[in-house]
Amino acid sequence: MAAAPLSPDPTDTAxxxxxxxxxxxxxxGPKALLPHRGRPLVEHVADVLLAGxxxxxxVVLGAEADRxxxxxxxxxxAVRVVVNPAWATGMASSLRTGVTAALGLGPRRVVVAHVDQPGVAPEDVARMLAAHRPGRVAASRWADATASDGSRPRWAHPLVLDAELAGPAAASAVGDAGARAVRRAPAARLGVVTHPGDGRDVDTEADLDLLA
Incomplete structure (x- = not known):
């Protein structure tokens, strides 16, 4: 069972x-159902976000949503599912679906997370929220993460955005770009928070060790 949320008010952070x-x-199949610690990965990550x-x-579902x-x-x-019928058009449509649902709660800020990052812990989410400042975007950097080409990504998910920035960021996303549209935000508005560990995505068979 997840720890008690640090900030239970949805009008603060969704x-x-x-x-x-x-x-x-x-x-x-859908990464949401990858087994992690005895249950579907999507359950684990949702609880991590609450505990953080x-x-x-x-939770934005699309492929095999019924399953x-x-x-x-x-x-x-506090956890609700929204289904994106246009999921096959790319991540951007899912981002818009999720941000629209989150903004409907009237939050002050919005966290954007990916289901295929089992390395994210409640402490990492809490660190992001503590570091975020009004009018800025906080992005993650993972100390031990490397991309498939051996490079070290400049920033990654989760992200924390002011509510006023989340809508425009989602609206400007196209195809599979998703929240990469945040890169076009003025440099003064983008801050990076470094986390210990490996927050890379589970993309290939070589990444399945992250589920152990």
Whole structure:
């Protein structure tokens, strides 16, 4: 069971959990249902967001949504599912679906997270929220993470955005770009928070060790 949320008020922080993809590259079905610590990965990540200080989580499903809903459980009323019927058009449509649902709660800020990052811990989410400042975007950097080409990404998810920035960022996203549109924000508005550990995505068979 997840620890008690640090900030239970959804009008403060609402999270968007992007979990709509089909997991085609990995070839094991929707990543939301990858097994992690004895349950579907989507359940684990949703609980991490709550325990880290998000008052509400909106889980965006798409590929095999009915199957995910049948196999995953979200008993906490702070977690709600929204289905993106246009998920196959790319991550941008799921981002817009999730941000629209989150903004409907009237939060002060929005967290954007990916379901395929099992390395994210409640402490990492709490660190992001503590570091975020009004009018800015806080992005993650993972101390031990390397991309498939051996490079070290400049920034990654989760992200924390002011509510006033989340809508425009989602609206400007195209195709699979998702929240990369944040890169076009003025440099003074983008801050990076470094976390210990490895926050890389589970994209290929080589990444399955992250689920151990």
């Amino acid at each position: 999270a968007v959990l992007l979990a709509a993809g089909a997991g085609t590259r990995l070839g094991r 200080g998000c008052g509400a989580v909106r 995910v809903l049948a196999e995953a459980a979200f008993p906490d009323p």
